[in-house]
Amino acid sequence: MTAPLLSARDISVRLGGRTIVDNASVTLxxxxxxxxxxxxxxxxxxxxKSLAGLVPTFGTVEFEGQATASFKPRDRARHLAYLPQGHSFSWPLPAAEIVALGRYPHADPFSPVSDKDRAAVAHALDVTGTKDFADRIVTTLSGGERARVALARVLATQARVVLADEPIMSLDPRHQFVVMDVLRHAARAGNAVLAVIHDLALASRYATRVLVLERGRIVADDEPATALNAERIAEIFGVEVDMIRIGDAQVPLVTKPL
Incomplete structure (x- = not known):
């Protein structure tokens, strides 16, 4: 059996005197x-954020068997790409230059741009559908366009593990599917993707596995149909659902609050 790319054991995070993540274990x-x-x-x-090394964390996080706490920031960024929610950009740079920042972990600031860098950026622009506005200043783009530029920057890193926080937030329905397709393709290409998804139907249709978190604890870790059954959704989310079948997936359709 192949070892996981990322393995986190007994992860706990305390912020402001409160336990936010409580003894969670994750493998990707x-x-x-x-x-x-x-x-x-x-x-x-x-x-x-704890998996990405961005908050003080109790427990162990390993990438390919090596503790990530021992990594230098540049090394960690090469292996673990983190996409925050919000997609805020402070610098008025062309979108393509923002995406190219994803290559920063692979060279020092004074290294010339390589053919591999150019190819990675071009591929990221292409798969995220951002090539058409690559020359536009990123601060002039819509929220949905900025979201896809942010994802392209993460993909340009070519990290083996992608940690995406609400990657379809602010996207119209079509581009929600585009981004979910991109993330699924990234996984099928041999990477591991962990994404926060609020749309339970899309999570059921696209994910190979679903983690359910409640009050900082993982209460389910299973295939979508098992992790997101009607009873658990009612208990955790306080909504009633009808389970419908779309293709090979059993998909929850929210019908009313409880």
């Missing part, structure tokens, strides 16, 4: 697109 293997779901305030963003 090559080829997996894992959805992280849970109600607001469950600790999803904090768990993602």
């Amino acid at each position: 293997s090559a080829g997996e697109f894992v959805a992280l779901v849970g109600p607001n305030g469950a600790g999803k963003t904090t768990l993602l």
